[in-house]
Amino acid sequence: MSSYTELSAKEIQRAIHDEEAFVVLFRHYTDRVFRFLWMRTRNTELAEDLTQETFIIVMKKLHTFTYTGAPFSSWLLQVALNVARAHFRKKGNTPTHSLDSALQLSAPNELVAEWIDLYAALDKLPEEERELLTLKYLDDVPVSEIAYILNISPNTCSVRIHRALSHLHTSV
Amino acid sequence: MKPIEQRFEQLRTALDALNTDARRTRMEQGIRSAWIHTHTSPMYTFRQRIMRTLPYASLSVAIVCLAVFTAQQTKESAIDAEPATLSIHADTSSEKLEQKQKVADYSFSDTELSQKTYGSRINLLDDISIAPPISFREDETYTYGNNQQLFDESVALGIETRENILSTTQHIRDAITEAEGTLIRIYGSKHSATLQAILDPHRLSTIEQLLAELDMGRTVTTHTYSIENVSSEVAIIDEDIASAQSRIDTYTAKLNGNISDTERKRIETYITSAQKQIEQYTQAREDIIKAHSQIRLAVYITHYQPFWALNYQQYDRETYTGAALYEVTRALRTVTYSTGPLLTIIVWIAVYTAMLTPFFILVRFIARKIIRYIRRKKDTLTQ
Numbered sequence: 001m002s003s004y005t006e007l008s009a010k011e012i013q014r015a016i017h018d019e020e021a022f023v024v025l026f027r028h029y030t031d032r033v034f035r036f037l038w039m040r041t042r043n044t045e046l047a048e049d050l051t052q053e054t055f056i057i058v059m060k061k062l063h064t065f066t067y068t069g070a071p072f073s074s075w076l077l078q079v080a081l082n083v084a085r086a087h088f089r090k091k092g093n094t095p096t097h098s099l100d101s102a103l104q105l106s107a108p109n110e111l112v113a114e115w116i117d118l119y120a121a122l123d124k125l126p127e128e129e130r131e132l133l134t135l136k137y138l139d140d141v142p143v144s145e146i147a148y149i150l151n152i153s154p155n156t157c158s159v160r161i162h163r164a165l166s167h168l169h170t171s172v
Numbered sequence: 173m174k175p176i177e178q179r180f181e182q183l184r185t186a187l188d189a190l191n192t193d194a195r196r197t198r199m200e201q202g203i204r205s206a207w208i209h210t211h212t213s214p215m216y217t218f219r220q221r222i223m224r225t226l227p228y229a230s231l232s233v234a235i236v237c238l239a240v241f242t243a244q245q246t247k248e249s250a251i252d253a254e255p256a257t258l259s260i261h262a263d264t265s266s267e268k269l270e271q272k273q274k275v276a277d278y279s280f281s282d283t284e285l286s287q288k289t290y291g292s293r294i295n296l297l298d299d300i301s302i303a304p305p306i307s308f309r310e311d312e313t314y315t316y317g318n319n320q321q322l323f324d325e326s327v328a329l330g331i332e333t334r335e336n337i338l339s340t341t342q343h344i345r346d347a348i349t350e351a352e353g354t355l356i357r358i359y360g361s362k363h364s365a366t367l368q369a370i371l372d373p374h375r376l377s378t379i380e381q382l383l384a385e386l387d388m389g390r391t392v393t394t395h396t397y398s399i400e401n402v403s404s405e406v407a408i409i410d411e412d413i414a415s416a417q418s419r420i421d422t423y424t425a426k427l428n429g430n431i432s433d434t435e436r437k438r439i440e441t442y443i444t445s446a447q448k449q450i451e452q453y454t455q456a457r458e459d460i461i462k463a464h465s466q467i468r469l470a471v472y473i474t475h476y477q478p479f480w481a482l483n484y485q486q487y488d489r490e491t492y493t494g495a496a497l498y499e500v501t502r503a504l505r506t507v508t509y510s511t512g513p514l515l516t517i518i519v520w521i522a523v524y525t526a527m528l529t530p531f532f533i534l535v536r537f538i539a540r541k542i543i544r545y546i547r548r549k550k551d552t553l554t555q
Contacts (some may be wrong), residue, residue: 019204019207019211022203022207023200023203023204026199026200026203027196027200029192030191030196030199031188034190034191034195035184035187035188035190038187038190044190048198048199049196051199052199052202052203052206054201055203056202056206056210058201059206059207059210060210061390064539066544082345110480111182111186114182114183115179115183116185118176118179118180118183137176137177137180137181138180138182138183138184138187140184141462145225151548165176168176169176
């Protein structure tokens with residue numbers, strides 16, 4: 001179950017024309033977007049740039065968002081995912097190596113070692129499974145939203161997450 | 173070893189710590205400056221406004237234009253609804269005198285044409301073309317001379333045009349003259365005209381081509397078409413000629429015999445009379461052949477009248493569609509006559525709004541679906 005709250009449709013609607021309302025939206029979702037992009041870039045500076053780029057795109061395209069039942073964050077993370085993919089397609093960069101990126105975090109050595117293992121195991125998985133586990137456990141996105149972001153059915157999504165988790169257990 | 177979920181949880185917490193307040197503030201400043209740049213750009217705001225208002229503005233303008241145009245058309249048709257004042261009679265034209273009078277007794281069926289068969293309009297011509305029973309008499313002669321045949325042909329064609337009736341008629345007259353045909357009669361009004369002529373059957377296709385060009389739908393409606401074998405008319409005359417010739421031969425043989433002067437004179441009178449008869453028969457035979465070697469043509473020209481012309485008499489109340497159009501048109505005509513032009517325009521605006529708004533909503537709905545689908549596809553391709 002996700003611990004994050006969503007802004008109301010009215011607040012989102014107001015953010016189309018009101019700068020302060022948009023800043024409220026930005027503050028509300030920035031951590032999620034930043035973490036989401038960090039996990040894909042494994043580079044703090046690049047994640048910051050892409051987070052900013054994501055919100056600028058959202059600023060321009062917010063009027064096209066129509067509430068269809070899925071939370072706003074699904075749409076937002078979908079934009080962020082497209083921004084990250086577009087970046088890697090344009091620049092041709094690959095995410096920073098798992099070991100380096102893990103070391104960027106200021107944490108006890110014991111934890112860092114575990115995370116290095118986790119990264120290594122994640123990197124061994126196919127891209128689709130890595131994406132699913134990242135969304136589920138690191139981005140803390142509910143299954144229904146993951147299904148929306150990846151354009152698959154919720155049932156399929158659950159089955160694939162379960163399968164990916166089994167593969168990760170094996171790897172670790 | 174900690175469970176994987178727990179490791180993920182710890183990593184997530186650590187990642188959240190990465191996004192420091194300083195970083196947030198820096199990003200927020202970037203967002204604010206981007207907001208100012210984006211929302212104060214005249215092109216952006218203009219485009220935004222245009223994109224939002226254009227569909228509604230277009231619809232409103234279209235409805236008002238349609239309403240004004242229709243009101244204007246309705247007004248004109250109300251004037252047109254007065255008794256016809258225009259009448260064309262070829263009998264009085266000078267051109268008629270220039271044309272050679274070939275056959276005097278050509279007569280057309282007394283058909284009153286009004287409309288081409290569009291929708292459920294009344295078409296009197298549909299009722300007159302009753303097919304004769306398929307039968308023939310065994311004693312009837314269908315050939316003459318050396319197995320030759322003679323036919324009596326007639327055709328009635330119809331066109332509907334947006335052009336002026338008078339100019340359309342003039343075009344057809346010129347074409348008939350060019351095809352060496354003979355114009356018999358033209359009569360009509362502002363909304364319709366009938367043209368009757370005779371011409372060589374081989375030149376009919378030329379006239380048909382012209383009619384197709386003049387018709388608003390580039391098609392010619394064939395209302396009636398008949399071909400009848402009239403060889404017997406010539407065959408009877410041939411028999412009469414043969415009979416007269418036979419009598420001449422008999423009398424000529426008698427003249428060679430031993431007969432009195434009185435008898436000779438009587439026989440010579442008979443022979444002269446029979447020879448005159450043969451001459452008359454031969455002349456009549458030639459006239460008949462000549463007359464039937466041409467086709468009789470009737471062209472019905474109708475001026476197109478749209479729905480808003482409010483000529484409700486044109487609809488056939490026997491059919492459901494015709495009855496509905498009749499009532500609606502009649503009601504609108506009543507409104508037109510009983511109210512002023514402004515109210516008429518308002519009524520038409522209301523009518524068009526009721527007609528076009530559901531269509532507009534549907535188009536907008538479909539357009540949004542398509543745009544969303546294209547975006548999805550684009551995103552999928554990007555991924």
